[in-house]
Every structure is written in C-alpha cells, then in structure tokens.
Amino acid sequence: MFCDEKKSLWECAFSDPFIVKSLDERNIPELVHGHTAETLDSLHATAEYFQQVLENASKSRFDTEKIKSLEEKIRVAVSYAEDVVEMKISQIIKVSRWTSGILQHRDLLPVVKKMDVTKKQVMEIVSHDADQLLEFSGDSLIDTPSTSNPVLSDQSGDDIVHGIDDDLKIIIKRLIGPLSDLDIVTISGMGGIGKTTLARKAYDHLTVRSRVLLTTRETEVAMYANTCSPHEKSLLSAENGWRLLCDKVFGPKYDHPPELEEIGKEIVEKCQGLPLTISVIAGHLSKVARALEGWKDVARTLSEIIASHPDKCLRVLGLSYHHLPYHLKPCFLSMSSFRVDFQVETWRLIRLWIAEGFIRSSENCKRLEEVGMDYLEDLISRNLIMVRKRRVLAIFNEDIMFKSFPLVIKKLFHLRYLQVRFHGDIPESISKLQNLQTLICGSYPYNITLPRKIWMMKNLRCIRLEGPSNLPSPRAESLVTGLPNLEEFSILCYNSCTNEVFSGIPNLKRLIIQAPFNIEEFTHRLLDMSRLTKLEAFKLYESPFLGDSIKRFGFPTSLRRLSLTRCCYFYWADITSTLIMLPNLEEFKLKRSRSLSHEWILSDKDEFKSLKLLLLSGGGLSRWEASNDNFPNLKRLVLKNCWFLQEIPADFGEICTLESIELHDCSTTADDSARKIVQEQEDMGNNILNVYIHKSRSKF
Structure with a gap:
C-alpha cells in the first residue's frame, strides 16, 4: 500500500500490524521460509510495541505535540515496511511458477533497520516522559474561571455568542435549584461549540454560589459525573x-x-x-x-x-482527535474521504471500516458489524460525528403481527427506537434494552401489562401503546430515580394512575388515559395529577359517565392542552369551574361528547385567561351565552357537528385576538350567526377575523 504523506499512521498501519496481517489474510505460508519467518516475528513484536505506546499516549496527559511526533515517526517507519512487503509480495504473485518466488530474508533487512532505528527514537521520547504516560486524561471541573491557556478553550472568553441566552437560563436554573451537595451539572458538546463560554457566563452569574459545573466533549464523561441528562450545548442557529x-x-x-x-x-x-x-x-x-x-x-x-x-x-478541535482511543482514530479519519455534508449510511460506513481493516474482532466474539456499531456509537458520544437521522428498528407493515414479543430484539443493546406489533404482553427481558428511548407497541389483546422492570429503563423518553395498558407501581428502590427522562405515555389505564406511578414519572409532559368502564371506580376514585408538575398535555377518552368527576381530577397548573374525547353525561358548569382554575391552559378540545345540560351560560367572573383554541364537537349544546371578556385571548374557535346550537355568542366579534371561526356540519342558524359576526367586524374596518363553513350533510 502506498501512503499519502498527509495520512496519519492510523490510515496506513490500521489498528493491527498490517505487515503480518497482509500475509495472514492471503494464507500463503509457502512464501515465508527459515529466517524470514523469524524476522517477521520480530517486526510483529515491534509493531505491537508501537501500538502499545500510542494507546497509552492517547489515554494520558502526554503533550499533544509529542503524540504527533510519535505518530509521525511510527507512520513513516510502518509505511515504509508495508510498502516493501506489499511490493515484494505482488512481484512474487505475478511469477507463474510459485516455487521460484520466495520472500527472502535479505528483502526485509532494510525494513528491520528502519523499524529498529524508529523504535530507539520512540523509546527515548517515552522514557523521558514516562510519568506522563501513567496519568490518565480527564475533563476539567469548572469551579474557578481559567484564562491560562485560551487557545485550548472552546473559544475565547471575549467572544460574543448569540443564541446562548436559552442555554444560560437552563444552566442557571439547574445550578441554583434544589440540588444535593454532590450534584454536578454537566455541559456536553463538540469542540468549539461554546461550552467553556457558557460555563464562564454561568459561573459569573450573581445568583450562583454550594456548585460544580463540568464541561466535556464526551457524553459518557457527563453521564459518569451525573446520571441525570447532561445539558447538550446545541449548535448556533x-x-x-x-x-x-x-x-x-x-x-x-x-x-x-x-x-x-x-x-x-x-x-x-x-x-x-x-x-x-x-x-x-x-x-x-x-x-x-x-x-x-x-x-x-x-x-x-x-x-x-x-x-x-x-x-x-484546528488545535482546539484537534484535542478531540488526539484524546481518541487508538482504535477509533482510523475510523474517524476515514470519514475525511467523504465530501463535506455528505450523508453516510451506517451500514456502508461500517463495511468500509471492516474492508480497510480498522475493526478488530473482540474478546466476546462479537460480529465485526456489531463491533463497528460500538465504534460508531463511541464516536457519536464523543461529539465527533453529527447524526443526521436515527432509525438503529420500526416494523410498519400492518399485516405483520408476531405471535409474541420477538425475544431476539432484546439482543439489540444499542437500540434506541422500537416499533412492533405482537400478541400478548411485553416480557421482563425488554429491560436489557438500556439505551431504548422510544417504545411504540401494538398488541392483541389491546390491554397490555407492562413488566415491572420497565422502571429500570432510565433512558425511555416515550411509551406509546395501541391500547390502554397497566403500569405496575415501582418498587421502593426504583423510586429513587424512577423514569426521569420519560416525557410521553399513552395509553395508561385509569387504575394505574396512582401516586406511586406518578411519582416515578415526574417529568412527564404528555399523557393519555382511558377511563374505566366501571362507573363506580371512575366516580369514587380521585385522579390526582398534581405530582406531574411538568405536564403540558392531557387527554382523557372513553368515559361513559364523566359526571362531576372532572372537578376532582387535580390537574397541575402547568397544563397547556386538555382534550376530552367520547366523554358523556357531564355538566357545562363543571367544565367551566375546572378550566378557569388552569391559568396556563391554551387549548381545550371536547370531541364527540354529550352533556347532561344543553346550556352553557358563563358569568362575568368566568375568565379563561390563556385559552387560544376552543374546539367543541357534538356535546348536545343548544344555548351558549358568553361575552368577549370570558375569552380575552381566544384566537381560533372550531365547532363540529353542533347540530342543535342556535347561535354563536354575538360578543365574540369583540375579541380582539380572534382570527377565525370554523364550523363543520353545524346548524344553519349557527352558520348564519358566524357570518353576521364577521360582517359586523368588516363594517367596522376589522378584516382580521375570518369564517370558514364546511358542509358534508344535506340536512340537519
């Protein structure tokens, strides 16, 4: 192999001694006789020594310039040796009579000499700084501002970095929050992205004092310092x-x-x-x-x-490369062969690494493709590769329904996204998928009982199930952290909505619950969601008798979107008293529902302060009395199948924020009232309000 002078040792010599590997892969021992075999063994030993030195150097605090010097010397020697051996082998193979073609001992003498000289030079460098090779490298704990070497910072402290405000608010909030004395807040991201600048700005904030802030380019380091999700510094918009x-x-x-x-x-x-x-x-x-x-x-x-x-x-960004383990450097450098912004499929990249000899077989007998995936995940966690799209399993075909949960999936340790349909429940062994973030399952029967070990899957962010599912209460030991990253759960059985379960999912943002068919259980058991202080969206459906239960749901004040679907036999007064207690509620949807009362009459005190979208579908509503003061920030009013509603409150035209009124298959009188409201506004010069009327039925 002829080496480009711009290439590093890793592209030329790969991660194994290529001289011997070339012969082994061709399986032609008849080319090697007598002293030649001994010489190759000696070269093999020297190459392994070079490997060990560079591996230790990459893990230590060894000066980066000396590492580059070591690499250069070794690269030249190994490249020369490889060229000599490869060229001689190619000449021998071209000879038609194999018996006259033998790799002679004298052919390797110049190689031996070159390798020995390089080994002595390397040994001198190593012996001079041997103590540094024993010190493992780590990331810096930012407890005092440091400007001793601004070149090695992500960027100088004087740089004005736009777009840092949102990141700074998050970091400040975490630093001054109710943390224990041992908590460490971490900022991770690629070199040059502004981690150090963000850390310095946070450190200088007046409200920050009892705190430890760590910046690192490696996600694994951040997770080791604190198992809570590190703050990932994003790229500038x-x-x-x-x-x-x-x-x-x-x-x-x-x-x-x-x-x-x-x-x-x-x-x-x-x-x-x-x-x-x-x-x-x-x-x-x-x-x-x-x-x-x-x-x-x-x-x-x-x-x-x-x-x-x-x-x-380049020196700042080069730190990420110089601190890479020796086996990852050739894999990373190989990506320079692709043009800028080129999207590389994972399978193609890993096969390239295998073909080039960058991937070695592991001690646990993993397939080379699996080892390659490990290498790729390692580079991603070090923020050296930008991931455009993650897929690693989704079976979308509606005709595919496994007889049971396919257990072979549990072997996919690095799986982050799983979508599958099957019969029966999810097995306990799914907990082996510790990297899983999204779980989407459709099953038969619809009611699934999740395994208790689901609480061990700390990286879960989304659980989306086709039917209502039972989530067992976590054991006491699981409640220490619960599922801290879970943000979405659908669909949860009503009987699983306990204080223990909600305590284990404190950061949930979106929740869908199916009401029980047992009316007594629904009406006599309080649904307290006050522990879900991050909850933003809640949907309840299939409640055959909602009654006044909605008043006792205990919604958190963080709720922004509320949807009730196929919920029957409720009172409009209970809807009013519930919604006005939610100061941040922006959307309320009542779909395919029917009330016990047919009149919704609002008083002057009934104010939906933040409501922007109001959707009513069905409901049996015939009379609606309200003023513009009841909905001061309403932007969009949607009415569907409101066949009995006589008219829309005339004062709605006075809502200055209202942009549209949409009617789908409503009564003729309701349509006329909407047209009248818009016409009155146009007559006053208000052209912002629009009305949309859709009809799919000929009669009402």
Whole structure:
C-alpha cells in the first residue's frame, strides 16, 4: 500500500500490524521460509510495541505535540515496511511458477533497520516522559474561571455568542435549584461549540454560589459525573450565527451592506453552527474588502482559511482527535474521504471500516458489524460525528403481527427506537434494552401489562401503546430515580394512575388515559395529577359517565392542552369551574361528547385567561351565552357537528385576538350567526377575523 504523506499512521498501519496481517489474510505460508519467518516475528513484536505506546499516549496527559511526533515517526517507519512487503509480495504473485518466488530474508533487512532505528527514537521520547504516560486524561471541573491557556478553550472568553441566552437560563436554573451537595451539572458538546463560554457566563452569574459545573466533549464523561441528562450545548442557529458574524466584522452598532447578506449567510451555513469557526472566519473577513467578490472568495476557500489558523481553530478541535482511543482514530479519519455534508449510511460506513481493516474482532466474539456499531456509537458520544437521522428498528407493515414479543430484539443493546406489533404482553427481558428511548407497541389483546422492570429503563423518553395498558407501581428502590427522562405515555389505564406511578414519572409532559368502564371506580376514585408538575398535555377518552368527576381530577397548573374525547353525561358548569382554575391552559378540545345540560351560560367572573383554541364537537349544546371578556385571548374557535346550537355568542366579534371561526356540519342558524359576526367586524374596518363553513350533510 502506498501512503499519502498527509495520512496519519492510523490510515496506513490500521489498528493491527498490517505487515503480518497482509500475509495472514492471503494464507500463503509457502512464501515465508527459515529466517524470514523469524524476522517477521520480530517486526510483529515491534509493531505491537508501537501500538502499545500510542494507546497509552492517547489515554494520558502526554503533550499533544509529542503524540504527533510519535505518530509521525511510527507512520513513516510502518509505511515504509508495508510498502516493501506489499511490493515484494505482488512481484512474487505475478511469477507463474510459485516455487521460484520466495520472500527472502535479505528483502526485509532494510525494513528491520528502519523499524529498529524508529523504535530507539520512540523509546527515548517515552522514557523521558514516562510519568506522563501513567496519568490518565480527564475533563476539567469548572469551579474557578481559567484564562491560562485560551487557545485550548472552546473559544475565547471575549467572544460574543448569540443564541446562548436559552442555554444560560437552563444552566442557571439547574445550578441554583434544589440540588444535593454532590450534584454536578454537566455541559456536553463538540469542540468549539461554546461550552467553556457558557460555563464562564454561568459561573459569573450573581445568583450562583454550594456548585460544580463540568464541561466535556464526551457524553459518557457527563453521564459518569451525573446520571441525570447532561445539558447538550446545541449548535448556533443560522440566524444567531449570522448575527455573530456581523458583530465580529462590522461591530454591534453598525449595519451590514445589504449586498453581502446572501453570501454572508452562505458562509455561516458552511461553518456548521460552530461559534469558534464563525469567529475565525469573521476575523478573516474583517481584513477583506467589504465587496461581494471578496466574500465569494472566502466562501470558496473556507476550508483553507480555517487550516491557516491552527492556533485558533484546528488545535482546539484537534484535542478531540488526539484524546481518541487508538482504535477509533482510523475510523474517524476515514470519514475525511467523504465530501463535506455528505450523508453516510451506517451500514456502508461500517463495511468500509471492516474492508480497510480498522475493526478488530473482540474478546466476546462479537460480529465485526456489531463491533463497528460500538465504534460508531463511541464516536457519536464523543461529539465527533453529527447524526443526521436515527432509525438503529420500526416494523410498519400492518399485516405483520408476531405471535409474541420477538425475544431476539432484546439482543439489540444499542437500540434506541422500537416499533412492533405482537400478541400478548411485553416480557421482563425488554429491560436489557438500556439505551431504548422510544417504545411504540401494538398488541392483541389491546390491554397490555407492562413488566415491572420497565422502571429500570432510565433512558425511555416515550411509551406509546395501541391500547390502554397497566403500569405496575415501582418498587421502593426504583423510586429513587424512577423514569426521569420519560416525557410521553399513552395509553395508561385509569387504575394505574396512582401516586406511586406518578411519582416515578415526574417529568412527564404528555399523557393519555382511558377511563374505566366501571362507573363506580371512575366516580369514587380521585385522579390526582398534581405530582406531574411538568405536564403540558392531557387527554382523557372513553368515559361513559364523566359526571362531576372532572372537578376532582387535580390537574397541575402547568397544563397547556386538555382534550376530552367520547366523554358523556357531564355538566357545562363543571367544565367551566375546572378550566378557569388552569391559568396556563391554551387549548381545550371536547370531541364527540354529550352533556347532561344543553346550556352553557358563563358569568362575568368566568375568565379563561390563556385559552387560544376552543374546539367543541357534538356535546348536545343548544344555548351558549358568553361575552368577549370570558375569552380575552381566544384566537381560533372550531365547532363540529353542533347540530342543535342556535347561535354563536354575538360578543365574540369583540375579541380582539380572534382570527377565525370554523364550523363543520353545524346548524344553519349557527352558520348564519358566524357570518353576521364577521360582517359586523368588516363594517367596522376589522378584516382580521375570518369564517370558514364546511358542509358534508344535506340536512340537519
């Protein structure tokens, strides 16, 4: 193999001694005789020594420049050895008579000499700094601001990073929250994304004092410091990136020339949302004439400009590479063969690594493809690879229904998304999928009993089941953390809505519950959701007798969206008293329901302060009395199948925020009242309000 001088040792020598590997893979021992075999053994031992040195160096606090020096010396020696052996083998194979083609001992003497000289040089470097090779590297705990080496920071502290405010609020909130003395707040993200700048701004905040803040490029380190989800510093948006570039080039008080905006935003897009890269390019643009052609040149030569600023950019980003384990470096470098922004399929990338010899068989006899997936996940967790789309299992075909939960799935340890249909319940062994984030299951019968070990799956974010499911109460030991990342659960059986269950899912944001068919259980048992302080959306359906139970649901004040579907025999007065107690409620939907009373009469004190969307479907409502003061922020009114409703309250035209009234298959008189409201507003010069009337029936 002939090596490009720009390639590193890892691309040339791979992760195993390629000299011996080349011969082994061809399985032609007749080429090796006598002293030649001994010489190859010696070369093999030297190559393994090089491997061990570089592996230890990558795990230590060894100076990065010395690591680069080691790599360079070893790369040259191994590349030379590989070229000699490969060329000689190719010459022998071309000879028609194999008996006259033998790899001679003398052919390897120059190789041995070169390797021995390099080994002595490496040993001198290692012996001089042996103590550093014994110290394992780690990430810094940010407890005091440090400016001793700004080059090695993610970016200088003077940089203005737009788009950091939201991140800063989150970090400050976590730092001043009710944490224990041992809690560590972590910020993770790729190099140059602004972790250190964010940490410094948080540290300097007046309200922050009893706290430890850690920044790291490796998700695994963040999770080790604190099992709670680390704050992942996101890339700058296109808008904030453009603002940062303008501030750096033109100053915060100066406008940019309009003709440079389009090409400027193109430059920002090529910077991939990295504040550090944008700052480097902005520094270059500030020295360029503010002309269109000059900026177009910068856009074309962006990569060259970044490469010309190693102290400001490449050295910072290079830290992520130099601290990689030795077996991951060739895998990472191989991605440079793809063009910028190229989307690589996982299977193609892993097969490439296997073909190049980058993936070695593991001690636990994993398939090479499985080892390759481990390597890929490791690179992703170190924020060196940007994931465009995750799939790793979804069986969408409606005709596929497994006889039982396919147990082979439990072997897919790295699975994050699972969608499958089957007969019966979910087995306890699903808890082996510790990386699972989304679980979507359809089963027969519809009622599923989830295994108790579901509480061990700490990474679950979404559980979506086709029918109402029983969730057993967690054991005491599981309640220490419960399912801290679970944000969505549907559909949960009513009898599983206990204080113990809700305590185990404290960060739930979306919940769907099916009411029991047993009326006594529903009317005599309180549904207290006050523990779900993060709940934003709640849906209840299939309640044959809602009655006044809705008053005793104990909704949290965080609720923003409430939906009642196929809920019958309720009183409009109970709906009113419940909704006005929810200060943040923005959407209320009452679908395919029927009330006990046919009149909804609101008093002056009944105010739905935050309601923006009101949808009524069915309900048996015939008379509705309300004023604009009852719905001060309503934007959209939707009425479906309100066959008996006589008219919409005339005062609704006075709601200044109202944008549309939609009627689907409602009575003729209700349609006419909507038209009248809009016409009155148009006569007064208000053209914002629109009415939409849809008919699918000929008679009512």
